[in-house]
Amino acid sequence: MNKIITSSLLLALTLLSNLVSASEQPPNIVVIFTDDQSYTAMGAMGNSEIKTPNMDQLAADGVMFKRHYNNTSICMASRATLMTGLLEYKHGTNFHHGSMSQDIFAQSYPVLLKKAGYYTGFAGKFGFPVTKQAMSSIKHNTYDKLPVNEFDNWAGGTDQTKYLTKDNKYIAKYAANNPHSTQAYAAWAKDFISQAKASGKPFNMSLYFKAPHLPSKPDPAFDDVFKDAVFSKPENFGQQAGKHLAKQAKLGRQYLSYNKKYKLFTDYNEVKRNYYQLLYGVDVALGKVRAELEKQGVADNTVIIFTSDNGYSQGAHGLSGKTLPYEESTRVPLVIYDPRVKKQGLVSSALTAGVDLTATIFDLANVAAPSNIDGTSLLPLLDNPESKVRDSVTLIQTYGSAATHSLAVIYNDWKYIYWPFQEDNLLAGEELFHLSKDSLEMQNVANNPENKQQLQQLKNVYDQAVIKWQEQSLAVNEYSQYGQIFSRHVDWQTKRPLYTKAAMGSYQKEINPKPKKKKKPKKDKS
Numbered sequence: 001m002n003k004i005i006t007s008s009l010l011l012a013l014t015l016l017s018n019l020v021s022a023s024e025q026p027p028n029i030v031v032i033f034t035d036d037q038s039y040t041a042m043g044a045m046g047n048s049e050i051k052t053p054n055m056d057q058l059a060a061d062g063v064m065f066k067r068h069y070n071n072t073s074i075c076m077a078s079r080a081t082l083m084t085g086l087l088e089y090k091h092g093t094n095f096h097h098g099s100m101s102q103d104i105f106a107q108s109y110p111v112l113l114k115k116a117g118y119y120t121g122f123a124g125k126f127g128f129p130v131t132k133q134a135m136s137s138i139k140h141n142t143y144d145k146l147p148v149n150e151f152d153n154w155a156g157g158t159d160q161t162k163y164l165t166k167d168n169k170y171i172a173k174y175a176a177n178n179p180h181s182t183q184a185y186a187a188w189a190k191d192f193i194s195q196a197k198a199s200g201k202p203f204n205m206s207l208y209f210k211a212p213h214l215p216s217k218p219d220p221a222f223d224d225v226f227k228d229a230v231f232s233k234p235e236n237f238g239q240q241a242g243k244h245l246a247k248q249a250k251l252g253r254q255y256l257s258y259n260k261k262y263k264l265f266t267d268y269n270e271v272k273r274n275y276y277q278l279l280y281g282v283d284v285a286l287g288k289v290r291a292e293l294e295k296q297g298v299a300d301n302t303v304i305i306f307t308s309d310n311g312y313s314q315g316a317h318g319l320s321g322k323t324l325p326y327e328e329s330t331r332v333p334l335v336i337y338d339p340r341v342k343k344q345g346l347v348s349s350a351l352t353a354g355v356d357l358t359a360t361i362f363d364l365a366n367v368a369a370p371s372n373i374d375g376t377s378l379l380p381l382l383d384n385p386e387s388k389v390r391d392s393v394t395l396i397q398t399y400g401s402a403a404t405h406s407l408a409v410i411y412n413d414w415k416y417i418y419w420p421f422q423e424d425n426l427l428a429g430e431e432l433f434h435l436s437k438d439s440l441e442m443q444n445v446a447n448n449p450e451n452k453q454q455l456q457q458l459k460n461v462y463d464q465a466v467i468k469w470q471e472q473s474l475a476v477n478e479y480s481q482y483g484q485i486f487s488r489h490v491d492w493q494t495k496r497p498l499y500t501k502a503a504m505g506s507y508q509k510e511i512n513p514k515p516k517k518k519k520k521p522k523k524d525k526s
Helices: 002-023 053-063 075-084 107-117 140-144 181-199 257-261 270-293 354-365 379-383 447-474 492-498 501-511
Strands: 028-034 063-069 119-125 154-159 205-206 302-308 331-337 346-348 391-396 406-411 414-419 428-436
Touching: 028 075, 028 270, 028 354, 053 270, 053 331, 063 379, 075 107, 107 205, 107 354, 119 181, 140 205, 154 181, 181 205, 181 270, 181 492, 205 354, 205 406, 270 302, 302 354, 354 379, 391 447, 406 447, 428 447
Parallel strands: 028 205, 028 302, 063 346, 119 154, 119 205
Antiparallel strands: 063 331, 302 331, 391 406, 406 414, 414 428
8 A cells, every 4th residue: 555655656746847847948049130120120110111020920929129239230240249248349259350269159159058958050141250269350261160060950151141042051952942041041940940849959049141131132022012112211311311420420331332332312212122022031931930830839938039130221311331329220129029928019118238138048048147248138028128127238339441430328318429530630529319309319419518417427337338348358359459449538649550450441441432443435346
């Protein structure tokens, strides 16, 4: 009798143990990253002209963050930031600067999650090289230095990747049924989810799309979606709406060459149609991913994080491209859907940053985050979206023309930008925007006497960001000198020699463009 009771008790304890372990199993984590998707380019963010039904449904199912910023608004640095949770001067990776060292990538979320037992996969535009030691000069052949073996399943691409599936090595096998890479990545994702389930492990899938990045080559399968659409221009569109901006902001390709090259100011409707069509392709792919999660029976324990590596100016203030610290280029959509959280359709106006996503991923996986990461987990906001996790965000710009290099901080609902460059009779510039009252940044109130207190408060926050840079910056890839360049308390004569040759070369190229060679008239052979 006692043996029967003991056996029954052991069986009950075993079943209870299995139930507990099942409930404690860490969630699967899917990270979906678009390229150049501004916060304005999503239906759920208030855009009635775009069509993003699957993105909008994800927002309705989860939490949409309306004030999410990339710490560096350019693809290479932003992707490195998401992988590591480090600000740019701590991971050391951007165009004109250099590669990421292996020891830093070893602390990235895919590597640490794999060590913790996750089945990991990456597909899409990886965006930055990883080399044994940080390399201060990135040449074309270093783009193949990718951490392929750090993932259980790899379908990533070098450099910018291509829109034609057949031109991308690791997804070329999907080309017959999915000639456009956006849908090919969705096909890969479906296979990955099936394989990940079979592994018996929790999985982490990182799907980093190229779309809607230039060149604008949308999937012809969706040519009818915006066929007859006419798109409106934002109120801050065009150069007239940029007259009040710092002169430094208008001395780079974002203001000059891009405007002519990509027809934004000559055929706005065509540019917008291509941009929206590329994003529609991503939306379709997102729908396929969610359908596969349901099909495989893993949707109820899979967290989806959807965001972009940077925004896109699309003519605001007469600007194209990104990189500059204005809203259209630094602010992006962010949706986090955790099916275990019963509250749905929540909206958070809390200030959040790119580095926070990495901290959130570690928190979800119950994996100890490296002690030096700069982010804060956003999980508290899933239950209470009205709370906040940070007071300020730092925005970094050290790419391209030296004149456009800047550092900015957002503190509560104010933004302060400092432009240190003073060559050719320029004076250092500063801008102050009250974002809750002026989201289009049409009024620089730095010189308004009534904003004196706010200006000083933002300067104090800014100075603390510079001190952190000086204390924590890597000594490689030409980052440490920016601790002096961005200081408001260092004179120009000291700063001038600290700019790199690449940055000064870009500046000279922008202000002194080479005249186009005139074509020689054809000889009359008649």
